[in-house]
Amino acid sequence: MHSFGFRLALDQVTHMGTDFAALQQTGFRFVRLGAQPLLNGMTAHDRFVPADEILQRATLAGLSVIASGITDAAMQKRLLEAGVLLGQGPLFGAPRQVNIDGSRPTKQSAAA
Numbered sequence: 001m002h003s004f005g006f007r008l009a010l011d012q013v014t015h016m017g018t019d020f021a022a023l024q025q026t027g028f029r030f031v032r033l034g035a036q037p038l039l040n041g042m043t044a045h046d047r048f049v050p051a052d053e054i055l056q057r058a059t060l061a062g063l064s065v066i067a068s069g070i071t072d073a074a075m076q077k078r079l080l081e082a083g084v085l086l087g088q089g090p091l092f093g094a095p096r097q098v099n100i101d102g103s104r105p106t107k108q109s110a111a112a
Contacts, residue, residue, distance in 0.1 A: 009028065009029070009030035009031065009032055009066070011032045012032070013031060013032070013033050013037075014042075016042055016043065016044035016049040016054065016057070017044055017045050018031075020057055020058050020060075020061035020063055021060075021061040021062075023061070023063065024061045024062040024063055028063060029062075029063060029064060030063060030064050030065075030066055030086075031058050031063045031064075031065055031066070032065075032066040032067075032068050032088075033054065033065065033066070033067065033068065034067070034068055034069050035067045035068065035069045035070050035071075035075055035079060035087070035089065036069070037051070037054065038051055038054060038055065038065070038067050038079060038082065038084055039051055039075070039078055039079065039082065041053075041054065042054065051082065052082070055082060055083055055084065059083075064085075064086060065084055065085075065086065066086040066087060066088060067079050067084045067086065067087040067088070067089075068087070068088050068089060069088075069089045069090075070087045070088065070089030070090070070091045070092070071089055071090050071091055072091055073091065075091070076091060
């Protein structure tokens, strides 16, 4: 897929044992982590990894970080101040269906 121009994302990272540099070399461009771990840190196999180190490790590997689960403007502000520029979550609206046939979205669905 990477050779066809797709940019891949790793989702649901639950620990910091992931080799971000190896992922980037195989075509991954994004890593999506929960907003809370990006604000509070998360565990690795042998230690606790602070939030700023998580962002630094992903960024140095050439990955863009996407925060998921952003619930309110205060959380968004804290993430922006920490350097997280991409995000998803209830603050921005519920996920919506994308019509793959090219038709205009109906009232029940919209392109996100």
